[in-house]
Amino acid sequence: MKKTLLISLLVTLLLSYLAISTYGQTEIASESATPTTASSVEDSDIKTLKEKVANKVSEIRQKNNKAISGFVLSNKSSIIKLKTYENEEFEVELDDTLTKYFKITGIQKKEIKADDIExxxxxxxxxxxxDKRITANSVFVDEGFLVEVGKVAEIDKENYSIKIVTTAKDNFTLDIEDSTKQSMLNIKTNEAEAAGFSKIKEGxxxxFVVKQLAINKNNSYSAVKILIIPQEYFLK
Incomplete structure (x- = not known):
């Protein structure tokens, strides 16, 4: 009888100890799990916020990613000042790490340095x-060309030049050089044929195509290429 009571008492004490131990472990585990879960949620929110900011920055950059062209006014201290053909001035910010520079010759592209730009x-x-400032990704040194159309107002046979008035009432003086590519529309075949200065008539x-110049006050150019459309073509 005494043995039975002793065994029962030991079993009761053992079960009580196990219950207390299990409860303590569960409580500790629960307490440690709570901050871990909160930390994970916080990290997720921060990651989402960073992604939204990055996407917004990328969207703004794509929206403002532009191309401008013009003539260099100066190239100093990582800033190029340029003036467009419409006489607008811009500042080009250069980055020693990101900005790339190229020179275009015909169909060839050669990488150059910022100091090569003059x-x-x-x-x-x-x-x-x-606004008026562009952070440059790439800078290309090229030749600028102007393409226009107008009617012959005057012919200077001695100096091999012609005066043109465009539809916008702009006046140009074109010097016809030996290098100028001249062609004329054949009004019978509607095909362009080689022609000379003597074929040009008033009206x-x-x-025409001319090379743009940094300074040109009188709109006087050496013609690169001209296509003559005889006035008779419009009388058919």
Whole structure:
């Protein structure tokens, strides 16, 4: 009888100890799990916020990513000042790490340095534009060309030049050089054929290409290419 009571007492004490131990472990585990869960939620929120900010910045950069072109006024202290053909002035911010520079010759593209860009060079800049300042991703040194059309108002046979009035009433003086590519529309076949200066008449329509210049006050250019449309073409 005494043995039975003793065994029962020991079993009761053992079960009580196990119950208390299990409860303590559960409580500790619960307490430690709570901050871990909260921390995970907080990290997730921060990650989501960062992604939203990054996406917004990317969206703004894409929206403001532009290309401008013009002639170099100066190139100093990582800033290029340029003037467009419309006489607007911009500042080009250069980054020693990110900005790339290239020179275009025909269909060839060669990488150059920022110091190779000189005053009066014609450049094309791509990057993020804000107001009158563009942060350059790429700068291309190229030749700028102007394409226009107008009617022949006057012919100077001695100096091999012609005066053109465009539909916008702009006046141009074109010097026809030996290097100028000249062609004329054959009004019978509607095909362009090689032509010479002597074929040009007052009243003819001229499509022309000239190389843009940094300074040109009189709109006087050496013609790169001209296409003559005889006035008779419009009388058919």
């Amino acid at each position: 005053k009066d060079d014609y450049i094309i800049v791509t990057g993020v534009l804000v 003819d329509t001229i499509h």
